[in-house]
Amino acid sequence: MLTSAFHTSILNSFSDTINENCKILMEKLENELDSEEFNIYPYLTNCALDIICQTAMGVSVNAQHGTSEYMKAVKEISRTMLRREMNPWWWYDSVHYFSSNYADQQKALKIVHGFTDSVIERRKLERVNKISYSKNETAAYGEKQKKAFLDLLLDMAEESSKPFTTADIREEVDTFMFAGHDSSSSATAYAVFLLGCHPEIQEKVFQELYSVFGSSDRFPTKADISQLTYLECVTRESLRLYPVVPVIGRILAEDTELDGYLVPAGTTIDINISAIHHNANHFPEPNKFNPDNFSPENKAKRHPFAFVPFAAGLRNCIGRKFASDEEMILLSTLFRKYKVVSLQKPEELMVEPDLVMRPKNGIKVRISRRQYPSD
Numbered sequence: 232m233l234t235s236a237f238h239t240s241i242l243n244s245f246s247d248t249i250n251e252n253c254k255i256l257m258e259k260l261e262n263e264l265d266s267e268e269f270n271i272y273p274y275l276t277n278c279a280l281d282i283i284c285q286t287a288m289g290v291s292v293n294a295q296h297g298t299s300e301y302m303k304a305v306k307e308i309s310r311t312m313l314r315r316e317m318n319p320w321w322w323y324d325s326v327h328y329f330s331s332n333y334a335d336q337q338k339a340l341k342i343v344h345g346f347t348d349s350v351i352e353r354r355k356l357e358r359v360n361k362i363s364y365s366k367n368e369t370a371a372y373g374e375k376q377k378k379a380f381l382d383l384l385l386d387m388a389e390e391s392s393k394p395f396t397t398a399d400i401r402e403e404v405d406t407f408m409f410a411g412h413d414s415s416s417s418a419t420a421y422a423v424f425l426l427g428c429h430p431e432i433q434e435k436v437f438q439e440l441y442s443v444f445g446s447s448d449r450f451p452t453k454a455d456i457s458q459l460t461y462l463e464c465v466t467r468e469s470l471r472l473y474p475v476v477p478v479i480g481r482i483l484a485e486d487t488e489l490d491g492y493l494v495p496a497g498t499t500i501d502i503n504i505s506a507i508h509h510n511a512n513h514f515p516e517p518n519k520f521n522p523d524n525f526s527p528e529n530k531a532k533r534h535p536f537a538f539v540p541f542a543a544g545l546r547n548c549i550g551r552k553f554a555s556d557e558e559m560i561l562l563s564t565l566f567r568k569y570k571v572v573s574l575q576k577p578e579e580l581m582v583e584p585d586l587v588m589r590p591k592n593g594i595k596v597r598i599s600r601r602q603y604p605s606d
């Protein structure tokens with residue numbers, strides 16, 4: 232159901248939403264111009280949350296403007312899942328049910344489900360009454376009243392012979408929400424961090440941006456983005472060094488030979504994406520940040536599965552294009568406007584496992600406004 236909603240033409244319609252939220256992010260960052268040091272990670276996470284909420288449900292939770300109950304609950308659910316994973320006693324349902332973690336999780340789930348259900352019910356009613364979406368809700372979608380992901384699901388549900396309950400639809404919307412905000416904001420955060428550590432590479436990115444945009448601060452178009460080939464290499468190289476989903480699990484469908492060992496069908500295996508990305512046979516200096524690893528020549532020389540941040544095969548990431556577009560828009564806007572200096576060294580940056588691999592102590596940076604020749 233989700234996959235068909237990710238048709239390219241639909242993804243393109245989300246770029247207005249990304250741009251509008253990116254503009255708010257830039258305004259918020261203005262307040263940090265005088266800071267000696269600040270953590271840019273929460274800014275990126277809140278921006279990603281607003282983007283995903285608007286694209287998923289067509290409503291804003293205004294995460295960038297404050298703290299909504301829904302936003303806190305989304306974060307709390309991630310935290311309770313992680314706490315459970317870290318505490319083997321809680322792997323048993325019967326023990327977990329009596330824990331405070333379970334109570335916290337249920338409380339947060341109630342808020343999240345209640346919010347999603349109310350949006351779905353309201354949308355369904357509007358469709359029955361053929362009321363077009365209210366002005367506030369569509370403002371982010373521009374004049375043409377672009378549909379949210381939820382509307383596409385409701386279209387599909389109406390056309391399907393199988394009845395869909397609100398809970399079925401809610402599950403799809405929640406999957407989109409949870410898979411889509413932490414992953415893309417962390418990916419963007421690591422790219423910002425690495426560019427902040429490597430001024431010479433940041434300068435090269437800026438020169439590319441300048442060649443496409445000049446000193447304009449206009450929203451990037453699809454055509455602009457397709458010209459930013461070096462920035463694209465930067466985003467890939469960042470995901471290579473910091474794959475935000477570092478390990479995935481699979482159950483073997485058939486007997487498989489691995490390194491001379493026969494692993495029987497039905498075995499659960501972990502695939503260590505981070506280790507694949509740091510394999511010196513594929514990336515000669517595996518710990519060095521080198522965007523040229525993704526130049527067309529270097530890419531052509533490598534095995535196609537040497538770089539798999541979005542997994543591969545049937546259950547790969549369906550939000551890959553969305554995530555890449557979002558990251559390119561955010562980075563191309565941010566680095567046109569600001570110079571970024573990272574105040575942590577790569578060896579000091581601690582990562583912690585959550586639903587995705589997050590920077591444990593955030594991303595500490597200092598920013599200054601870019602000077603253009605006409606300034």
Ligand code: HEM
Nearest residue numbers: 410411414415418476479540541542546547548549550554
């Ligand atoms: C840089 C950002 C992202 C990365 C690195 C990433 C990575 C991944 C990976 C590795 C998987 C496979 C997980 C597994 O098999 O256990 C996955 C699945 C998935 N991702 Fe992403 N993702 C990103 C962004 C997004 C976004 C923005 C969305 C939605 C808008 C999204 C939606 C999904 C969904 C729905 C699945 C499950 C697909 C399925 O089970 O068939 N992802 N992602």
